[in-house]
Amino acid sequence: MSTSAAQFEVPYVQVLDENGNVTNPDRVPSLNDEQLRDLMKRMVFTRIWDQRAIKLARQGRLGFYAPVAGQEASMIGSEFATNKDDFLLPGYRDIPQCYFHGYPLHQLFLYSRGHQLGGKVPDDVHCMIPQIIIGAQIVQTPGVALAFKLRGEKRVAVTYTGDGGTSQGDFYEGMNFAGAMKLPAVFFVQNNQYAISVPRELQTAAQTLAQKAVAAGIPGVQVDGMDILAVYSVMREAVDRARAGEGPTMIEAITFRYGPHTMSGDDPTRYRTQETQEAWEKRDPLIRFRNYLVSKGLWSEQEEQAYIEEAKETINAALKQADETEKMTVPQLIDSMFAEPTQELLRQRAEITGEGAN
Amino acid sequence: MAQMTMIQAITHALDLELARDERVLVFGEDVGHNGGVFRATEGLQKKYGEDRVFDTPLAESGIIGLANGLAVQGFRPVPEIQFFGFVFEAFDQIAGQISRLRYRSAGRFSAPVTIRSPFGGGVHTPELHSDSLEGLFLQTPGVKVVIPSSPYDAKGLLLSAIRDPDPVIFLEHMKLYRSFRQEVPEEEYTIPLGVANVVREGKDATIVTYGAMVATSVKAAEQWSKEKGLEAEVIDLRTISPIDIETIVKSIQKTNRAIVVQEAQRSAGAAAEIVAQINEQAIYHLEAPVLRATPPDTVYPFGMIEDDWLPTPQYIVDTLNKVTSL
Numbered sequence: 001m002s003t004s005a006a007q008f009e010v011p012y013v014q015v016l017d018e019n020g021n022v023t024n025p026d027r028v029p030s031l032n033d034e035q036l037r038d039l040m041k042r043m044v045f046t047r048i049w050d051q052r053a054i055k056l057a058r059q060g061r062l063g064f065y066a067p068v069a070g071q072e073a074s075m076i077g078s079e080f081a082t083n084k085d086d087f088l089l090p091g092y093r094d095i096p097q098c099y100f101h102g103y104p105l106h107q108l109f110l111y112s113r114g115h116q117l118g119g120k121v122p123d124d125v126h127c128m129i130p131q132i133i134i135g136a137q138i139v140q141t142p143g144v145a146l147a148f149k150l151r152g153e154k155r156v157a158v159t160y161t162g163d164g165g166t167s168q169g170d171f172y173e174g175m176n177f178a179g180a181m182k183l184p185a186v187f188f189v190q191n192n193q194y195a196i197s198v199p200r201e202l203q204t205a206a207q208t209l210a211q212k213a214v215a216a217g218i219p220g221v222q223v224d225g226m227d228i229l230a231v232y233s234v235m236r237e238a239v240d241r242a243r244a245g246e247g248p249t250m251i252e253a254i255t256f257r258y259g260p261h262t263m264s265g266d267d268p269t270r271y272r273t274q275e276t277q278e279a280w281e282k283r284d285p286l287i288r289f290r291n292y293l294v295s296k297g298l299w300s301e302q303e304e305q306a307y308i309e310e311a312k313e314t315i316n317a318a319l320k321q322a323d324e325t326e327k328m329t330v331p332q333l334i335d336s337m338f339a340e341p342t343q344e345l346l347r348q349r350a351e352i353t354g355e356g357a358n
Numbered sequence: 359m360a361q362m363t364m365i366q367a368i369t370h371a372l373d374l375e376l377a378r379d380e381r382v383l384v385f386g387e388d389v390g391h392n393g394g395v396f397r398a399t400e401g402l403q404k405k406y407g408e409d410r411v412f413d414t415p416l417a418e419s420g421i422i423g424l425a426n427g428l429a430v431q432g433f434r435p436v437p438e439i440q441f442f443g444f445v446f447e448a449f450d451q452i453a454g455q456i457s458r459l460r461y462r463s464a465g466r467f468s469a470p471v472t473i474r475s476p477f478g479g480g481v482h483t484p485e486l487h488s489d490s491l492e493g494l495f496l497q498t499p500g501v502k503v504v505i506p507s508s509p510y511d512a513k514g515l516l517l518s519a520i521r522d523p524d525p526v527i528f529l530e531h532m533k534l535y536r537s538f539r540q541e542v543p544e545e546e547y548t549i550p551l552g553v554a555n556v557v558r559e560g561k562d563a564t565i566v567t568y569g570a571m572v573a574t575s576v577k578a579a580e581q582w583s584k585e586k587g588l589e590a591e592v593i594d595l596r597t598i599s600p601i602d603i604e605t606i607v608k609s610i611q612k613t614n615r616a617i618v619v620q621e622a623q624r625s626a627g628a629a630a631e632i633v634a635q636i637n638e639q640a641i642y643h644l645e646a647p648v649l650r651a652t653p654p655d656t657v658y659p660f661g662m663i664e665d666d667w668l669p670t671p672q673y674i675v676d677t678l679n680k681v682t683s684l
């Protein structure tokens with residue numbers, strides 16, 4: 001005899017098509033006009049920031065930078081659905097979410113340049129330092145979420161990773177802990193089709209990444225990651241579920257990064273074609289949402305131009321602040337190893353400063 | 359003969375071994391189609407096919423576990439850890455598994471795996487890319503640790519590592535990848551593991567070092583010679599586990615003074631081990647305690663300050679002056 005032991009489904013959600021027409025009226029989130037315009041502003045800001053960051057990186061004025069163009073809807077739409085006191089555990093590419101969650105822009109510049117103060121997240125900003133080690137933040141997420149649960153706080157832990165990140169054992173471990181302990185967490189995967197040069201098909205034989213949630217016993221949803229309304233809607237549902245004590249969700253956003261993996265020498269033409277690139281650019285999140293807003297009379301060309309100027313000023317001011325930040329010193333690094341320095345560290349410090357060496 | 363950078367010498371060595379031994383497999387993140395993020399495996403997938411040079415899913419523990427399984431089945435895997443800071447992800451597979459296989463099975467199984475990985479400072483990477491973590495593997499019985507300082511050595515040492523019957527961690531300093539070219543013979547040659555190289559002769563003090571600090575130490579020795587008229591002997595260990603203590607002792611018998619220069623933070627690493635072995639085997643030849651010229655015991659520094667943290671020629675000269683004035 002053989003019957004089905006269990007059956008699962010992986011929903012796919014889209015709200016706007018490539019031209020900005022509503023394809024799924026039931027899922028249009030209830031956002032007021034100001035919120036809708038805010039979503040657009042944030043995407044415009046992110047696109048401008050990305051262009052500027054790429055230029056700065058080329059001039060050697062930034063440090064490490066992972067471009068985000070193409071992924072704005074996934075990034076902005078998901079963060080927009082969180083509360084300010086929900087805690088983000090981002091990866092290295094998730095700089096826009098950090099910024100809109102309150103991480104000061106000049107500190108994100110400092111982070112990119114490799115300055116210790118880049119990681120000194122202000123006390124009232126509920127965000128971890130962007131993670132470099134792929135998967136590390138995913139196993140930490142249940143810990144943050146358990147803290148909220150133990151303290152009876154209605155807060156949610158939200159972590160981000162990429163398609164490549166879902167291959168780490170840590171990815172399953174994090175979801176499984178959260179599922180087993182029914183924790184208020186959301187695992188947001190930006191499937192931008194590549195892990196550096198390695199295409200999504202080589203990462204896993206699974207048909208979707210979202211179905212990886214099934215093995216952890218939690219819901220997995222796939223969403224059009226170039227559609228900010230769909231992303232917001234799906235994320236909002238996941239965050240609300242978590243907040244209501246109904247457990248974690250995993251979201252796979254289907255998206256694409258237009259630029260190189262990072263600004264440290266990656267050449268995307270080595271691993272993807274011009275046609276692929278162009279096909280994705282047709283689904284652009286900004287074009288799509290702009291069309292939608294224009295059709296509702298909520299957005300205009302002039303407004304966008306004005307907003308672009310504003311964004312540039314914000315970026316310049318942050319850059320200036322980063323430039324003016326004092327240089328670190330090696331003794332400062334030594335002092336930041338422990339709450340109280342060890343005897344050996346004090347000795348090493350003296351050796352460097354020349355104060356009472358040995 | 360051809361002029362090669364270290365990265366070219368490494369590609370060339372992999373090419374020779376893939377051609378020579380069918381059991382050799384090369385794999386890791388981005389090493390197949392893309393030829394590696396530093397192009398160390400450029401062209402190899404095209405030449406040897408996707409069965410022998412391939413991209414893996416993104417999972418370091420998976421990569422080294424795969425190598426372990428393949429090795430048990432008679433292959434000679436050469437996996438890559440994209441940057442050595444990611445080795446923590448694979449720590450159990452290396453320190454808990456591969457290194458112990460021969461021992462646990464009384465020789466029935468072994469793991470002739472060569473783990474290649476870029477590391478090393480001065481190139482302004484993000485966190486956990488540049489850290490010198492080799493010391494962790496000096497505390498791991500059953501693995502050898504090799505760190506070449508030049509294109510010529512990289513080729514000869516990599517061939518030896520791949521042919522070695524035991525696991526070898528082969529660390530490639532990023533700063534050396536393209537910093538200079540050197541004559542590298544096209545034909546096969548090996549440099550035995552565990553044998554140091556005296557790269558500069560001198561009679562007044564011995565500098566024991568490895569990796570990128572070899573060039574920095576030679577610079578310091580030249581400066582010292584000019585400033586003080588004293589000559590430092592510079593020993594490039596090439597293999598830091600096991601350490602070639604004989605070459606060190608021989609040098610100290612002549613110079614009677616020694617310092618150890620390492621890029622890794624100070625405590626409990628290669629330098630500490632070298633000092634301990636010198637203490638055991640050459641203490642009666644010493645006129646002064648052996649000193650360490652290393653960065654302090656912090657985590658590898660943030661990109662903007664790494665040049666202040668890494669040992670400089672001046673710091674090494676100061677340490678030489680100190681060891682000769684004691």
Ligand SMILES: Cc1ncc(C[n+]2csc(CCOP(=O)(O)OP(=O)(O)O)c2C)c(N)n1
Binds near residue numbers: 162194440444
């Ligand atoms: C543990 C670990 N392994 C490898 C890397 C190197 N690395 C950085 S990004 C990356 C690809 C990640 O791909 P994905 O998860 O799809 O995220 P994306 O960069 O596409 O946003 C790799 C292999 C790393 N940072 N950490």
Ligand SMILES: [Mg+2]
Binds near residue numbers: 195
């Ligand atoms: Mg990706």
